[in-house]
Amino acid sequence: MRGVLAGAAAVALIACGNGDTAQDGATEVQGAAPDAAAEPEPAGRVVVTTNVLGDVVATIVGDDAEVEVIMPPGSNPHEFAPSARQAAAMREADLLIVNGAKFEEGLISAIEGAKADGVPVYEAISPIEPLQFEDHGHGHGHGHDHGHEHGHEGEGHGHGHVHEGDDPHFFTDPARMAIAVEGMAEALSTHIEGLDTEEFRARVADYVAQLQALDAEVEAMLAPIPAERRVLVTNHDVYSYFADRYGFEVLGVLIPGGATLAEPSAADLADLAAAIEAEGVPAIFVDAAAPPRLAEALAAEVGIEVEVVTLFAESLGPPDSGAETYLEMVRTNAERVLAALS
Numbered sequence: 541m542r543g544v545l546a547g548a549a550a551v552a553l554i555a556c557g558n559g560d561t562a563q564d565g566a567t568e569v570q571g572a573a574p575d576a577a578a579e580p581e582p583a584g585r586v587v588v589t590t591n592v593l594g595d596v597v598a599t600i601v602g603d604d605a606e607v608e609v610i611m612p613p614g615s616n617p618h619e620f621a622p623s624a625r626q627a628a629a630m631r632e633a634d635l636l637i638v639n640g641a642k643f644e645e646g647l648i649s650a651i652e653g654a655k656a657d658g659v660p661v662y663e664a665i666s667p668i669e670p671l672q673f674e675d676h677g678h679g680h681g682h683g684h685d686h687g688h689e690h691g692h693e694g695e696g697h698g699h700g701h702v703h704e705g706d707d708p709h710f711f712t713d714p715a716r717m718a719i720a721v722e723g724m725a726e727a728l729s730t731h732i733e734g735l736d737t738e739e740f741r742a743r744v745a746d747y748v749a750q751l752q753a754l755d756a757e758v759e760a761m762l763a764p765i766p767a768e769r770r771v772l773v774t775n776h777d778v779y780s781y782f783a784d785r786y787g788f789e790v791l792g793v794l795i796p797g798g799a800t801l802a803e804p805s806a807a808d809l810a811d812l813a814a815a816i817e818a819e820g821v822p823a824i825f826v827d828a829a830a831p832p833r834l835a836e837a838l839a840a841e842v843g844i845e846v847e848v849v850t851l852f853a854e855s856l857g858p859p860d861s862g863a864e865t866y867l868e869m870v871r872t873n874a875e876r877v878l879a880a881l882s
């Protein structure tokens with residue numbers, strides 16, 4: 541059983557790096573009498589890459605296992621690179637939960653390292669039918685061919701349905717998150733010893749119900765937005781699942797390619813400005829974790845008034861941001877979309 545030793549090693553590493561976590565996993569006493577009144581020790585150690593999934597996993601796991609989240613609030617998950625200590629924690633985990641579909645580009649080698657060390661790696665997106673990145677060009681014939689070709693087969697990354705053009709941002713739709721939670725719960729109960737209890741299953745069911753209620757709430761909240769204003773222009777291609785679920789069109793994105801590392805061409809931006817003007821789009825939505833400069837510059841260039849609105853696209857916000865948890869983040873974003881487009 542590697543769990544206890546690996547757990548202790550990870551705890552020792554954490555103790556050096558992070559003063560705010562008083563870990564008690566290392567004090568586990570093997571010979572303790574099975575006292576009915578004693579609280580069971582945490583069964584294992586789950587490491588989660590993104591803070592969105594970290595909040596979700598911590599909520600359903602409760603105190604029944606340790607949960608370490610790699611990316612702090614406000615991180616850009618496409619670019620976040622782990623510290624040496626974090627990479628070690630990933631390799632020592634009893635289960636590593638990642639978003640998947642190459643979302644965490646800066647963590648790919650750390651994730652591969654964990655896999656090579658035998659850590660079970662679960663991709664949260666795996667139960668979701670992935671949307672494909674679309675060319676949001678407007679028929680102007682600029683070759684948006686930055687790796688958008690679909691269906692590269694035989695890449696050997698172990699998940700047959702994950703393809704080059706798969707959009708990883710499923711979490712912008714709480715209904716899909718509810719499906720993902722069931723999958724994560726299954727992985728947790730498989731890989732974390734002693735977690736598969738009635739209490740755990742009750743927490744999972746309760747959280748799934750909250751997500752479904754939130755989904756209905758968001759749908760009702762956005763209902764007053766008229767059809768012709770259900771148009772999103774965003775900093776990068778993050779809201780396709782949201783758009784698909786709630787009946788919006790993604791008219792265009794500033795940064796091509798589905799991540800945040802590429803640079804748009806002047807011609808692409810001119811096209812987008814023209815489309816915004818032609819459609820009378822009132823707002824450009826930017827990610828809280830990315831600088832709004834490009835959106836502000838574009839808004840200034842468009843011949844109509846365009847508001848730049850910050851959303852918590854793919855990372856939780858700091859305290860008092862209205863996006864401290866996944867549930868709050870989804871609700872806050874929906875409120876801001878409503879305010880900007882209605």
Ligand SMILES: [Zn+2]
Binds near residue numbers: 618
């Ligand atoms: Zn993204």
